[in-house]
Structures are given as C-alpha cells and as structure tokens.
Amino acid sequence: MTKPSVQSLTKPSVQLYSIRDAVDENIDRAIERLAEIGFASVEPYAFHLRIDDYKRAFAAAGVTAPSGHAATIDAPDASVIFDAAAELEISLVIDPFIPTERWQSVSSVQALADRVNALAEQAAERGLQFGYHNHQWEFVNRINGRPAYEIFLDLLTPNVALEVDTFWATVGSADAPALLRQLGDRVQALHIKDGKISEDIATILPSSEDALVVPAALKAAFENQTPAGQGDVDVIGVLRAAPHALRVVEFDAYSGDVFAGIAESFAWLKQNDAEVTA
Template sequence: MPTTSVQLYSLRDAIADDLDAAIARVREIGYENVEPYAFVERATDLERAFAATGLKAPSGHVAVIDAGDTAPIWDAAERLGIHTVIDPFIPTDRWQTADDVKAIAERVNVLTAEATARGLQFGYHNHQWEFTNKVDGRTVYDLFVEQLSPETVLEVDTFWATVGGADAAAVLRGLGDRVVAIHVKDGKVDGDIRTALPSSESALIVPEALQRAFENQTPAGQGDVDVAGILAAAPQAIRVVEFDAYKGDVFEGITESLTWLQANDTAGTAA
C-alpha cells in the first residue's frame, strides 16, 4: 500500500483539547504518518507526541507565502522531520488576473529555492477556486503551474479540484511526478458549490452552498468523488486523508477512510 497519512487539521478540536491523546489515537487507529498544520507554533508539542508514538510527518502545512521571516518555518520542519512544506491557502481574491498568478508563482519560486537550499521541498495546496477562476479561458491553476520552477512540488486536494469542475484524475496524470501528495477526501459534489467561494479572510467563512460541501464530506469511497481513479492516477503520491468538517465522530471517519484505502489502494509501491 502506498504511503498513507492524515491531515491533523481534521482533528483540530481534539488536538485543542489534548494534543498528545489525539495523536496517540491516530497511531492506535493504524496510521504511521501524519500531516501537521501550523506546525511552527506547536513544534515542541508535536515533537514530543511523535517521539511517544513513532509517527512520522513527511509533509506539513504552514502559511509560508505571506510569511515575513521564513527561517523559523524551515527550522521547525527540519526539527520535526518534515521534508515537504506545503502552503495551504491563498484566498480567491488573489487569483483573479494573470498578474495575480504571476506574483504568486514568483513568490513560490523564491520559497522553493530557500527550501531546496535547506534540503527540503516546498509546494502549494489548492482549493476549488484555482480551478473555478479563469483567465482567457484557462484555469488560474494551469497558468500557475506553468510558471513554477521545476523543483516546486504540488499537493492536489482532489475533492476541491473536483468541486472546481476539474477531472481530478486527469489533472494528476498531467502533473505527473511533481505531485508529491494528494488529499483524499470524498463527499457530495453539488453543481452550485463550484462557484460558491469563501471570504478572502478565511477558507472557513463560506456561503451556505459551500458549507454543505464541508458538512457532507464522507470517508473515502462513500461520496461522489472518483477516489479509485484518482489514486490510480497518482501512484507516487502520499495519500493524505482529510476532512474539512465531519458530521460524525471524526476519528471514526479517518478510520473508515484508512480501512477503505487498505482494501482499495493498490497503486504504487509500499513505503
């Protein structure tokens, strides 16, 4: 089975209550890898929890593109064994024009060079607006990718790419090996959520249609997303299970996703 992880943001409420207990439960469920979020601020706590459980963090999320001082980010990544640092979010209002895309790509390329100099990788994680927003008929995601340095990597959130109108499996095949991780996420994909965008301040401040996309997320294999086709299209990528929100017990949700992946994800090479 390919390398499988879980985005700890899915468990943010449990982590806020008791980080050590939440991460220990992740290991008990059967995960060997996690993807931390905002890991710079909680590096000491995460280091302790990883040492206690044996969990590894091959990738991690943190806001890098808008950071004034990036040295603490690279330092924390090295401390926690995070090889791939991913910026999770640049809001939709900054993805409107060709100049917008160029500015983000140039910044990402600078950060990629910084990461490479530290022996790390740097990349970006999409939502749906990078596929919904278009310039001259092309998605801003396409324009963005073609301006990135060869060393820049990508983490494709396959649910949000699908919501944005993309054929996520085709996107992955087109990007090839530069996709180092995918977010494995399933749920209901209604037509009206494609163009329902969050506020520019937060991906979590959303209109009603988009809120449904959060609340109706399901374990892998139980929704409208072609998860099996997506996995086959990116055999090299780390599978990162994630829920933006979940109506039930989120620990049960990540357990069901892991069980489904163990039964259905035969692509790639075990790691």
Template sequence: MSAPSVQLYTVRDAIAEDLQGAVARIAEIGFTKVEPYAFVERAAEFETAFAAAGVTAPSGHAPVIDAADPAVAFDAASRLGIGTVIDPFIPTDRWQTADDAARLAERVNELAVQAAASGLKFGYHNHNWEFSTHVDGRPIFELFVEQLSPEVVLEIDTFWSTVGGADTPAFLRSLGDRVQFLHIKDGIISGDIATALPSSESALVVPDALAQAFANQQPAGQGQVDIPAILAAAPHATRVVEFDGYSKEIFGGVAESYAWLAENDK
C-alpha cells in the same frame, strides 16, 4: 499501498483539546504518517506527540507565501522532521488574472529556493477556485503550474480540484511526478460546496453555508469523487486523508477512509 498520511486539521477540535491524545488516536487507527497544520506555533508540542505516538510528518502545512520571515516555518519544519512545507491557502481574489498567476508562481519559486537552503522542499495545496477561475479559457492553476520551477512540489487536493470542474485523473497524469501528495476526501461535489467561499483572510473562517456543506463530506469511496481513478493516475504520490467537516464522529470517518484505502489502493 504505500503508507497513507492524514491531515491533522481533520481532527482539529480534538487537537485543540488534547494534541498528544489526538495524535495517539490517529496512530491507533493505523497511521504512521501525519500532516500537521499550524505547526510553527506548537512545534514543541507536536514534537512530543509525534515521538510518543511513533509517527512521522513527511509534509506539513504553514502559511509561508505571505510570511514576513519564512525561515521561522522552515526552522520549525526541520525540528519536526517535515521534509516538505506546503502553503495551504491563497484566497480566490488573488487568483483572477494571468498576472496573479505569474506573481504567485514567482513567490513560490523564491520560497522553494529558500526551503532548499534548509534542506527542505516547498509546495502549494489547491482549493476549488484555482480550477473554477478561468483565464483565456484555461483554469488559472494551469497557468500557475507552467511557471513553477521543477523543484516546487504540488499537493493536489483531489476533492477540491473535482469540485472546481477539473478532470482530476487526467490532470494528475499531465503533471506526473510533480505531484508528491494527494488529499483524499469524498462527498457531494456541487451546490454550496462549489460556490460558498471561506474568508479572504483565512481558510479556517467559513460562512454557515460552507460549514454545512463541509458536513456532507464522506469517507473515501462513499461520495461522488472518482477516487479509484485518481489513485491510479498518481500511484507514486503519498495519500493524505482529510475531512474539512463531517456530520458523524470524526475519528470513525478517518478510520473508514484508512480501511477503504487499505482495501482499494493496491
């Protein structure tokens, strides 16, 4: 197993209370890599926390697609040693037509060029609606990917693609090394998790039904996602543990996912 990472949004409450302490606890579990979110606003704090815990950040999430000045995010990423900046969220209402897919792909391609000028890569992270929304009988995410330049990195959230109806292992095989990061999470893949949507303004604003569905997520290997097949389909991709929510103690859940990967991702 290559060393896995963890999306720090998973432990957002702990980060809000004590960023450096939260990162230290992640390192104590065994992680040497992390994926920060909202790092632009707290770059100095993250820099200090990463150095103290001895972790690196190969990737990081920032809302760059709609940013007035993407250079701000790219500069913060460079400061933190982040090699790939990933935009984590474009809401469902902007994934409805072939023109939508083309528009987003054009913007992402432009940002990949800007990122490269800063020595970085740029990519996108999916949710479920990019797969559940179909155009001409195909998931709109497929139309989007077909129009991306080869330089664009894909981070496939394998839980959300599965919730959206994709055969995720088959999809990963079709993409090959375009996929450099996999979000690994598990849980129930039907019901409110598939139909309740976050705010169109932010993935961080969720209705009660979706928040309750998040709480049904489980450590890797304990839910309905075929994670072994997913891992086998993209052996080169960095595994990034994530929970959108969890009903138990979150660091314990993260530790269980880490241990499962160590045992099963050979």
C-alpha cells in the same frame, strides 16, 4: 525532481486539521488515537507555532510527519517555518491557502508563482521541498479562458512540489485523475477526500480573510464530506493516476465522529490502494 522521504503507500498519512478540535483539547491523545487507527505518519498544520508539542506527541505515538502545512507564502520570514520543518523532520512543506481574490489576474498569479519559486529554492537549500495545496477557486477562476491553476503551473519551476486536493479539484470541475496524469511526479502528495459534489459549491467561496468563514451552502458541503469511496470523487481513478504520491486523508468537516470517518478512509485505502498499486 527529488522526492521527499514519504511513508509506504500502504501506510497513508492524515491531515491533523481534520481533528483540529481534538488537537486543541489534547494534542497528545489526539495523535495517539490516529496511531491506534493505524497511521504511521501525520500531516500537521501551523507546525511552526507548536514545535515542542508536536515533537513530543509524535514521539509518544510513534508517528512521523513527512509533510506539513504552514502559511509560508505570506510569512514575513519563511526561514522560521523551514527551521521548524527541519526540527520536526518534515521534508515537504505545503502552503495550504491563498484566497480567491489573488487568482483572478495574470499579474497576481505571476506574483504568486514568483514567490512560490523563490520559496522552493530557499527550501531546497535546506534539503526540503516546498509546494502549494489547491482548493476549488484556483480552477473556477478563469483568466483569458484558462483556469488560473493552469496558468500558475506554467509559471512554476520544476522543483516546486504540488499537493493536489482531489475533492476540491473535482468541485472546481477538473478531471482529477487526468490532471494527476498530466502533472506526473510534480505531485508529491494527495489529499484523499470524498463527498457530495454539486455545482453550487464550486462558485460559493469562503471569506478572503479566513477559509473557515463560509456561507451556509459551503458549510453543508464540508459537513457532508464522506470517508473515501463513499462520495462522488473518482478516488480509485485518483489513486491509479498518482501511484507515487503520498496519500493524506483529510476532512474539512464531518457530520459524525471524525475519528470514525478517518478510520473508514484508512481501511478503504488499505484495501483499495493495495489493489490499485499491485
């Protein structure tokens, strides 16, 4: 598999969805604040809808975007997204969300895999990679006794990239480090996310229409996410299991100042990732 051109592991990326309110208010200042923390790269979301804004803000802050999120699987014309990625010099395009209802039968998972395989081939023709980002329901939903995610992986072609959200994989009862060791170089990026994990949030799922429409227990789980190393995820084990993968800090939500939380994760990674990969 050809790897995307990612930054040094000592310079992790950050998913801009974490600061979505700040991005909506002032995208230039929001990204500048991340650069001030020390980030040299970011992971934008829905980047095809704000190409000029992202391009301007990236240039002003001196950051790059090796990876980006866009709802590509259900897009009527994926070439629009891939064209935008090329313009923004994004080499790894990730679809962030397919709802739980489509992970409950072999036929539905097969259809998803077929679509992802085709998109990966289309991306490769442009010198890009395409892949998928998990939540917990891909693991919680079991088909003939197997996690739907496992079936999905079996159906993917080798050129499909994976971005593993290690928090949500752990919530879904996966052993995240073991999963990463099993997948090896197929995993091109990690979402470094931490927090308190309890059984109830594994099976309480968001609306099938919008990942932001969530029950109270899941909303609390979002807000109780913590900087890396302060929650229940084996983040050290995750780092050791995928030393090659781009680290992308993310918070779905945060009860405090999200920029402060991101800065704590950045500092923790700077210290602990250097020790793990030394």
